């Protein structure tokens with residue numbers, strides 16, 4: 001009987017290439033534990049997303065111009081002129097999101113299932129560096145947008161690296177191609193994004209997969225079944241011999257289904273939401289911008305903003321080193337013993353804590369209340385009670401408060417920036433001298449305004465701030481020299497005894 005022509009062609013090639021004899025059994029044909037089911041799809045999903053990024057990235061590179069002058073324009077061209085260019089950018093952006101998500105889930109699953117334990121320690125370590133490279137690609141990729149987010153994010157990143165003792169400036173120089181962001185910067189990041197880091201991923205991936213094939217996919221953990229260096233491999237391979245199934249088509253089928261759904265989801269989101277940016281063109285002259293990193297770096301952004309200043313530099317230096325040490329040492333430190341998460345409560349708690357804290361930090365990163373709200377000074381007015389009944393000097397202070405952009409960081413009646421405290425009732429906390437000192441010298445995260453204000457302007461600001469009390473409360477007073485207990489005499493304190501010329505007393509208009 002004549003062979004089917006397709007089968008005939010395949011066989012013809014197979015006779016010459018000997019795929020079924022040599023490569024197939026060691027790769028797609030290798031046996032996997034029968035109970036390794038849907039939990040095991042995330043690794044291949046990550047790889048599929050990486051492949052998608054390679055393809056879409058190559059297409060983008062055909063149009064993108066990695067030069068500081070033209071990068072932004074070429075993205076605008078892709079978004080609006082090139083047919084389906086927007087969709088390509090969108091797929092590449094959402095694909096990177098999906099890849100970051102998949103690799104995170106994959107790693108969490110491997111950790112919770114204790115799959116990193118003997119004899120798969122190296123698989124884990126290489127996997128961790130794959131994670132590092134993935135986020136490196138994501139970071140360098142957002143710089144390639146070369147919009148304001150990129151420009152400012154990079155500036156902040158460079159300022160951080162510059163703090164590394166001794167070699168900080170050299171590292172900044174190497175990465176930015178000079179002491180400042182310039183023409184060279186983009187070429188460096190382009191090279192990292194399209195050659196160096198993807199190359200590193202391919203190399204690491206090769207070893208990762210090699211180890212996965214050699215040491216086998218871990219079987220589903222069973223509570224009480226401990227990993228011991230003496231017996232594990234013998235038992236594992238005996239079990240695989242008895243009950244294992246070939247990877248293709250059994251497990252491959254599940255991988256394919258999941259990857260298909262994932263690509264569909266990414267495609268739909270990409271089509272509906274569209275590409276990310278570029279937002280405004282990068283311009284060091286524009287400081288009225290609030291740069292935001294892409295969402296997967298948002299938590300780092302929050303951490304940096306919220307760190308107390310005293311430990312900031314130390315943590316910026318120590319945290320990455322700490323992460324690398326902890327993650328690479330983990331399988332050597334707990335390489336044997338229980339694998340099931342029910343017997344490893346500490347592991348479960350670590351995962352929950354990490355997800356909750358990263359989730360919370362990401363959540364507060366989006367509105368970033370600590371960033372000055374750059375337009376608040378020109379856009380937000382206070383309720384009338386905050387102006388009513390003020391003297392001309394105090395009114396002048398109110399205007400200055402608006403005009404000198406104090407409002408960008410300070411709210412009044414809850415309206416305005418949140419970098420500094422709400423000043424609606426600041427007069428109850430600070431005396432006039434303290435207000436004056438705060439304005440002139442600044443403090444903590446508040447810039448010193450001494451040089452930007454004339455003495456008369458400081459007077460006006462202090463006079464105004466000193467009227468800000470809740471109804472019925474008096475402003476803070478300097479401690480009196482003669483500590484006479486206050487008598488309940490009419491108008492002994494009300495009405496402002498400290499040069500407060502407004503003459504407001506019991507009959508003053510109601511204030512909040």
Ligand code: HEC
Pocket residue numbers: 372401404405406407408409410419420421426429430435438439443444445446447449461465
């Ligand atoms: C860049 C943001 C920023 C700007 C602009 C700013 N401040 Fe502040 N301000 C802060 C922060 C942050 C604090 C909290 C003190 C600290 O961090 O040490 C603060 C504290 C204060 C306090 C003390 C409040 C308290 O309850 O202790 C006063 C008063 C004050 N600012 C007045 C002003 C005035 C007046 C201006 C405008 C001339 C101004 N600030 C502009 C950030 C800012």
